[in-house]
Amino acid sequence: MELPVVAGVDGSEGSLRALDWAVPEAARRGLPLRIVHASVWEHYEGVRSGLPADRPSEQVYAESLVAMSQERARSLSPEVKVTTDIRPEEPVTALLSEAEDAALLVLGSRGRGPVAGMLLGSVSLSVAARARCPVVVVRGRGPDTQQPPRPGHGxxxxxxxxxxxxxxxxxxxxxxxxxxxxxxxxxxxxxxxxxxxxxxxxxxxxxxxxxxxxxxxxxxxxxxxxxxxxxxxxxxxxxxxxxxxxxxxxxxxxxxxxxxxxxxxxxxxxxxxxxxxxxxxxxxxxxxxxxxxxx
CATH class of the missing domain: 3.40.50.620 (HUPs)
Known part of the structure; x- marks a missing residue:
């Protein structure tokens, strides 16, 4: 069984840059890419059946986010097999669990929460300090997420x-x-x-x-x-x-x-x-x- 490259996404610019980094990494390694969004909507709003309009807003957001992320990954590297998952857990808990069966875990340096302005988000730091697989935190003066990646520095x-x-x-x-x-x-x-x-x-x-x-x-x-x-x-x-x-x-x-x-x-x-x-x-x-x- 091939262990995947896992990218954690939350919709922030940092997580999109992490996804853009993870896609060619998976391609170079010949590994599948797994896109994970950790959502706690079940804990706060419950799971309700019915029409789409009845679904909790966080669920709708999560589904839209992973669908967009999957499409983004496929457009960057069509040959990479991409799967997605929405985990109704706190982000650190979910990502540490993913790290148990991952070749590599890729995260953005800052999230979309109230501390997004920090140099390094608390989720990225906590996961990097506890994960059992290598963790890459995508930092640096990267290109705009809508632009193609720049050539490497060698x-x-x-x-x-x-x-x-x-x-x-x-x-x-x-x-x-x-x-x-x-x-x-x-x-x-x-x-x-x-x-x-x-x-x-x-x-x-x-x-x-x-x-x-x-x-x-x-x-x-x-x-x-x-x-x-x-x-x-x-x-x-x-x-x-x-x-x-x-x-x-x-x-x-x-x-x-x-x-x-x-x-x-x-x-x-x-x-x-x-x-x-x-x-x-x-x-x-x-x-x-x-x-x-x-x-």
Whole structure:
């Protein structure tokens, strides 16, 4: 059974941009696309039978939205098999359930609710922090939703964290770069520590050399988990002295996708997103993929 690419829609401009991103992604992967709208109309207005005019307004809206979204997806890529579903649940609950059987979950960065003006909607943040499959939050200065997509920037950026959270992210980023025919840029930021545990006390220059070498080792270790021929993709390594969030933001502008990994919390349902991943979800100039490391 092929797991689908799932796109969550709520009618906002952000969710339409997410849908437009999800359609070619499904086409590149050769996977079906599942469009999901989470509606709570049953809980508030009940299910009533009869003529269409008797139906709750939220039900009418939901049906119109998924029909329009399905038509939009088919017009973008007729070869992709598209299905839709309206789930009478809260959005976070519905989308987390969808993530259990999805290859990828794609969301907009902001919804149509009262907090739509926030940098990142609460639904997108909650789902990205708890989903069991990779989640892409479509951010950045995208084109108008009525215009055809712009050409890609030609690179996927991988943020290399510690070894425990970088393996799955590296594999995901490599496959994305290969399917797009673009370069993969692996990035690791570093800064000189106050002290290093070494047999002798190194000089300042030696400290910087050691930190640089450690950053290179982190990138090598992450890329070694890909398990495929790295020569199939142009891979560039970028070890930069500085803060992780600033380095990633600068490298991802411009990029087609920024990929970061996240570890699962011990004994809890959720991911350790950390400050860097939170910053990427709120401020990145391009779509961001949060890739959970498998237990």
């Amino acid at each position: 690179r996927v950026v991988l943020g290399v964290g510690d070894n425990a959270a970088s393996g799955a992210a590296a594999r995901f980023a490599f496959r994305e770069a290969r399917s797009r025919g673009c370069a993969l840029v692996a990035v690791r930021a570093w800064h000189g520590p106050h002290h290093l545990v070494v047999p002798h006390s190194p000089s300042g220059d030696e400290q910087l050399t050691i930190c640089q070498r450690q950053a290179d080792e982190y990138m090598d270790n992450a890329l070694s988990t890909v398990g495929e021929d790295l020569t199939k993709v142009t891979v560039r390594r970028k070890a930069v002295r500085g803060t992780a969030h600033q380095t990633l933001l600068e490298t991802a502008d411009p990029a087609d996708l920024l990929v970061v990994g996240a570890r699962r919390r011990h004994g809890a349902f959720g991911l350790q997103l950390g400050g860097v991943n939170h910053a990427m979800l709120h401020y990145a100039p391009c779509p961001v993929a949060i890739v959970p490391e498998r237990e």
